[in-house]
Amino acid sequence: MKFDFAKILEVSKRYWAIIVFCVIMIVAVIAIPLFVSGQQAQLQKQLALRKATNDQIGQVLHKQRHQPVVSLDPDAAAPLLTEFPNDRVIAAGENAIKGVQRQSLEMKNMAAEINVHKLLLPGSLPVPADPFSFRRVYLAQFETEIPKVLQSATPPTDEEIKFRSDQETQKQTDLMPKNSATGEVFAKEVLQQNINMMLASLPEKLRQEAATQHKMYMAPTALSMHPALAPPAQGAAIIVPDAEAIWLAQMGLWIQQDVVGAIAKLNAASTNVASSPVKQLVQLYVPTDRNLYVLPGAVQGGAAAPAPAAGTAGASATPTNTDTDPFPKDYLVSVTGHVSNGVFDVVEFYVVLNVQAADVERVIQEMERNRLLTVIQSEVQSVNSAAMQLQGYYFGKTPIVTLTLKCEELFMRDWTHTLMPGTIKTFLNVDQQPGQGTTPTASTN
Numbered sequence: 001m002k003f004d005f006a007k008i009l010e011v012s013k014r015y016w017a018i019i020v021f022c023v024i025m026i027v028a029v030i031a032i033p034l035f036v037s038g039q040q041a042q043l044q045k046q047l048a049l050r051k052a053t054n055d056q057i058g059q060v061l062h063k064q065r066h067q068p069v070v071s072l073d074p075d076a077a078a079p080l081l082t083e084f085p086n087d088r089v090i091a092a093g094e095n096a097i098k099g100v101q102r103q104s105l106e107m108k109n110m111a112a113e114i115n116v117h118k119l120l121l122p123g124s125l126p127v128p129a130d131p132f133s134f135r136r137v138y139l140a141q142f143e144t145e146i147p148k149v150l151q152s153a154t155p156p157t158d159e160e161i162k163f164r165s166d167q168e169t170q171k172q173t174d175l176m177p178k179n180s181a182t183g184e185v186f187a188k189e190v191l192q193q194n195i196n197m198m199l200a201s202l203p204e205k206l207r208q209e210a211a212t213q214h215k216m217y218m219a220p221t222a223l224s225m226h227p228a229l230a231p232p233a234q235g236a237a238i239i240v241p242d243a244e245a246i247w248l249a250q251m252g253l254w255i256q257q258d259v260v261g262a263i264a265k266l267n268a269a270s271t272n273v274a275s276s277p278v279k280q281l282v283q284l285y286v287p288t289d290r291n292l293y294v295l296p297g298a299v300q301g302g303a304a305a306p307a308p309a310a311g312t313a314g315a316s317a318t319p320t321n322t323d324t325d326p327f328p329k330d331y332l333v334s335v336t337g338h339v340s341n342g343v344f345d346v347v348e349f350y351v352v353l354n355v356q357a358a359d360v361e362r363v364i365q366e367m368e369r370n371r372l373l374t375v376i377q378s379e380v381q382s383v384n385s386a387a388m389q390l391q392g393y394y395f396g397k398t399p400i401v402t403l404t405l406k407c408e409e410l411f412m413r414d415w416t417h418t419l420m421p422g423t424i425k426t427f428l429n430v431d432q433q434p435g436q437g438t439t440p441t442a443s444t445n
Helices: 005-014 016-062 087-115 131-150 158-175 188-212 243-266 357-368 385-390 422-427
Strands: 216-218 278-285 344-356 373-382 400-412
Touching (some): 131 216, 131 243, 158 188, 243 278, 243 357, 243 422, 344 357, 357 400
Parallel strands (some): 216 278
Antiparallel strands (some): 278 344, 344 400, 373 400
16 A cells, blocks of 8 residues: 555645644543542542541540649549630639649748758868867767667676676775774675675676666667767777768768657657667668768669769769759669659668567657658567577567668758768759759659
8 A cells, every 4th residue: 555645744734733633632531530540649638637637626625624633632533624714714723833833842941941950060061170079079979979868778798797896896895894903804704795695686786777777778889980980999090081071970970860869759758678669779770971872873683873982073863953843763772762853862771679569650650750751661570588688688578579670861952052062062963053964864753
């Protein structure tokens, strides 16, 4: 078949408009479905977004709302909000919030007032004016003052019994008639009999005196004395305690004075050991270094990370929150979650007491009364009073238990920060702006 391109070209010139129209129609038939399909997908996507927005608006409009919980009951349910608050209600709520904040700060100030402790020696901190004078009055607390407050004694030791035996022997010998010329005792046999009777009864007499003329027992080693201020060994050089040692010694003494004050109050009405609720202070252990402080950031085993050595700044985990910030809590370190922060410092210590079994709860309550002190763990173990009596401890006839208490006490920064030496301030991030220092990783509540 032979094509006549001239005729074809001639026809194309005559009908070019129709040909162009046909081409456009063919292109449209192919392109329109593709375009409509893309538009449909885009519109479907927009529709889904608008539906989601509409659902969210509906949830907000129809959500069940509750009023704030103002009850102190931790299990109290929040009452339903039956109408949307207007401007007046919102203003009242804001005033209520401000009122709660004001009351919280007032309570904090009251706690600080209760918590204030006096320096053992004025001017001893933050820069010790006379370290040796502080050592002298500090030692007097352990040797005479605290035993006087407790009206405590120890069962007589063999050395004490021997000393009293010699005294009584000399006294009886001096009272016997003697030969004026020779100085010899006339009735030596009678004197020896009297001395033998005295020696046989003296140990029991001294033990009875300790039990009836005092309110409780306490050995000198029951208290925690800072080693830097303890009496030096014979022949050893006397070391001048630095500001940090004096601060830690003072902190330990404040804690022990609080415990001693509680015990003295418990035994206030008693006249002897047998009538006292607290029979014996076995041990009052307070750390004498920086590990006294409970810091956030537990290590494996639940213990806090060890504190840097004395005299160094070290990296402290103590946060620098303010009065209005949430307090950091670390339940791996303490069952209460309390750790030192920008408002208060937390210290832990142990107390071991022999008490009447019926008074265990009373002892714990008195320890905590009017003090920022919490008993966080207690253990009770029965005491064999007969075995203790063989050792010279006369507790009486009531059942006795050994009460071991793990305690924590808070010390408010409002009054402590002005007394802290520089190394302790750096260690605890005192006087830094909030946000400086180590950021706590513990949970807040």
